Amino acid sequence: MSNSLxxxxxxxxxxxxxxxxxxxKRLAKLGFEVSIDGSAFDKHQRFGGDDDTRLAAIHRxxxxxxxxxxxxxGGYGLTRLLDRIDWKLLAKSVELGTRxxxxxxxxxxxxxxxxxxxxxxxxxxxxxxxGRPDKDGGVDDVTQDCFTEAMNGQLEAxxxxxxxxxxxxxxxxxxxxxxxxxxxxxxxxxxxxxxxxGVLFLEDIxxxxxxxxxxxxxxxxxxxxxxxxxxxxxxxxGWRASPLDRGYDLKSAISAVRAITKTxxxxxxxxxxxxxxxxxxxxxxxxxxxxxxxVLLGWQNDPLLKHEHGNADGHTxxx
Numbered sequence: 675m676s677n678s679l680x681x682x683x684x685x686x687x688x689x690x691x692x693x694x695x696x697x698x699k700r701l702a703k704l705g706f707e708v709s710i711d712g713s714a715f716d717k718h719q720r721f722g723g724d725d726d727t728r729l730a731a732i733h734r735x736x737x738x739x740x741x742x743x744x745x746x747x748g749g750y751g752l753t754r755l756l757d758r759i760d761w762k763l764l765a766k767s768v769e770l771g772t773r774x775x776x777x778x779x780x781x782x783x784x785x786x787x788x789x790x791x792x793x794x795x796x797x798x799x800x801x802x803x804x805g806r807p808d809k810d811g812g813v814d815d816v817t818q819d820c821f822t823e824a825m826n827g828q829l830e831a832x833x834x835x836x837x838x839x840x841x842x843x844x845x846x847x848x849x850x851x852x853x854x855x856x857x858x859x860x861x862x863x864x865x866x867x868x869x870x871x872g873v874l875f876l877e878d879i880x881x882x883x884x885x886x887x888x889x890x891x892x893x894x895x896x897x898x899x900x901x902x903x904x905x906x907x908x909x910x911x912g913w914r915a916s917p918l919d920r921g922y923d924l925k926s927a928i929s930a931v932r933a934i935t936k937t938x939x940x941x942x943x944x945x946x947x948x949x950x951x952x953x954x955x956x957x958x959x960x961x962x963x964x965x966x967x968x969v970l971l972g973w974q975n976d977p978l979l980k981h982e983h984g985n986a987d988g989h990t991x992x993x
Contacts, residue, residue: 677705678706680743681744682714684752685748693807706825713728720750735767737763743773745800747802748778752779753779765792768793768795774795775821775825776799777877778800780852782865785850785857785860788956789866790865811949832992834969834992836964841964842965843964848959849960850957854881854886858889874899877909880913882916883910883922883924904937904939906962907943909943909947940969954971958974
């Protein structure tokens with residue numbers, strides 16, 4: 675399989691073209707054959723082109739079936755397209771080897787793929803993550819290494835530290851989730867995956883803990899949390915404390931949710947709107963093991979990928 679990678683804009687508008695052009699050069703140096711979709715820099719209000727333009731871009735990328743379909747950025751816009759996406763076309767691209775990669779607003783596309791096509795995708799970086807100027811730190815090493823290993827079929831696990839009290843937890847389930855706000859926006863729609871016995875991962879940014887708690891309680895009250903084997907929380911940064919909080923914080927919010935669900939809730943997953951983020955196979959069966967405070971989240975790679983890349987050595991990223 676070639677290492678073709680297409681950058682496309684399915685959601686929010688790109689303020690400037692330069693970061694994506696920089697990202698394309700960096701990705702090329704990593705061994706990818708990079709192309710930028712023709713409408714990637716289109717602008718319509720806060721969107722990367724009007725709805726028809728962005729829908730056409732998604733279908734164009736799916737028809738071309740590159741090795742990697744990497745969204746330039748998230749923002750907002752995919753919710754508008756969910757009822758019109760040709761899921762069979764996207765499923766065919768996955769069968770041909772395309773890995774759809776992204777996060778944030780891309781959660782809608784990834785969960786839609788899982789619901790309508792039972793197809794896997796990758797929660798991971800966006801094009802803008804590879805376009806950060808050197809003066810601002812450039813590309814995060816862990817993010818870059820995780821991405822290249824995942825795209826080459828080498829990444830088989832990620833490790834991280836969680837809080838005390840979960841030692842000995844050992845389970846297997848289907849990995850799914852993404853941005854908490856996006857997951858909740860799909861609840862009750864035809865695009866929401868009805869997964870039981872899964873491992874649900876969630877993250878968000880700029881949401882006060884009470885809003886995080888409210889969203890998690892919505893999932894709990896809808897029966898989603900109790901139906902899972904584990905909930906794994908990533909980064910929830912960027913919020914501001916209020917004088918009204920009086921000691922209430924993210925830990926308080928999580929404690930409130932833990933009190934009303936039987937499902938274990940783990941924290942510390944290195945994923946979200948942060949520079950350092952791992953890649954996660956949305957829709958894959960994963961094994962989750964906790965020893966002390968160390969968590970290993972592992973999965974079996976598709977043997978086809980290993981064969982195509984001539985590689986059978988699995989890699990783990992530890993944090």
